[in-house]
Amino acid sequence: MSDNDKQPLAASASAPQVAESADAALQHIVDGFLHFHHDVFPQQEELFKKLATAQSPRAMFITCADSRIVPELITQSSPGDLFVTRNVGNVVPPYGQMNGGVSTAIEYAVLALGVQHIIVCGHSDCGAMRAVLNPQSLEKMPTVKAWLRHAEVAKTMVHDNCDCANEGESMQVLTEENVIAQLQHLRTHPSVASRMANGQLFIHGWIYNIETSEIRAYDADQSAFRPLGGEGPIPSATPKARF
Numbered sequence: 001m002s003d004n005d006k007q008p009l010a011a012s013a014s015a016p017q018v019a020e021s022a023d024a025a026l027q028h029i030v031d032g033f034l035h036f037h038h039d040v041f042p043q044q045e046e047l048f049k050k051l052a053t054a055q056s057p058r059a060m061f062i063t064c065a066d067s068r069i070v071p072e073l074i075t076q077s078s079p080g081d082l083f084v085t086r087n088v089g090n091v092v093p094p095y096g097q098m099n100g101g102v103s104t105a106i107e108y109a110v111l112a113l114g115v116q117h118i119i120v121c122g123h124s125d126c127g128a129m130r131a132v133l134n135p136q137s138l139e140k141m142p143t144v145k146a147w148l149r150h151a152e153v154a155k156t157m158v159h160d161n162c163d164c165a166n167e168g169e170s171m172q173v174l175t176e177e178n179v180i181a182q183l184q185h186l187r188t189h190p191s192v193a194s195r196m197a198n199g200q201l202f203i204h205g206w207i208y209n210i211e212t213s214e215i216r217a218y219d220a221d222q223s224a225f226r227p228l229g230g231e232g233p234i235p236s237a238t239p240k241a242r243f
């Protein structure tokens, strides 16, 4: 069995050489909680008191379940700031196909919480994207395989349109096309479509680079990804409002 067969969704570069024991892994997590409970929480007690009965997040953040992506860390957000939903491949199923967790979270974020922004954030070295390129690695994972059908359109885009020189380039273009595809799926949700059309909701497609910490954002006006923090206004994937 190759490494790829064992851990097709794991990061080849960052996988630990020797896994810690189950007990040690759990102890590490509990120790972290105790540090938070005793040392960190008391310093932010006012914030947590305010959050105890209400939330008013700045944005919904849809990203990959990959352990290396920490939305609050990379945006320096506090508890209460981001309404986060995560899954393998930062997928947004089109409306009506699957009334699952992502669709439910979108509807709740838009209608109940009134978020003004939805960010779909892909990332470099994504195991899900690698699996889309190499579907044979998913033979023993029928659920993952079925889920990643929502990324199939991105694969076809790359296959038909990219003269990619190597797997690295294919991965980069696929990751971009997947974010664009998920933004299109996002727009099929009635709550999203309606609030975008009247200028109350803005959508964004980002790609986070694990190695450099840079983020590139999709600019719908230019049909291209541009660096966040670069020249000009913040890139947005939102079409012009109609109402």
Ligand SMILES: [Zn+2]
Pocket: 064, 065, 066, 088, 089, 090, 123, 125, 126, 127, 128, 129
């Ligand atoms: Zn990923």
